[in-house]
Amino acid sequence: MFHAVDGLYFERAPDGGVVITKMNTPKADSGIAMQFKVDAGTWASAVASVSVLGESRETFDLAAQFHDMTELPVDDGDEDHTEKGTEKGRSLSG
Secondary structure, X not given: OEEEEOOEEEEEOOOOOEEEEEEOOOOOOOOEEEEEXXXXXXXXXXXXXXXXXXXXXXXXXXXXXXXXXXXXXXXXXXXXOEXXXXXXXXXXXX
16 A cells, blocks of 8 residues: 555555545554545546646546556667567566
């Protein structure tokens, strides 16, 4: 879980949604005051909305792509970032 501030925690759910938890105090074991889950689309909308560009179809799509990303693109100067028909990238899973 990511602790943002003052007992407010965020955690990715197995289905891609985000669980938002407010604890009674900043300590993780202080008991849950409030907890709810938003789906991945709602999360992407929230991220896009608070971006400097605001929410648009393009910023929503970028936020959704980032949220669902399983590989980080590698910038090696090759503009198409492909090698033998596969994307270059570093897997985030290992």
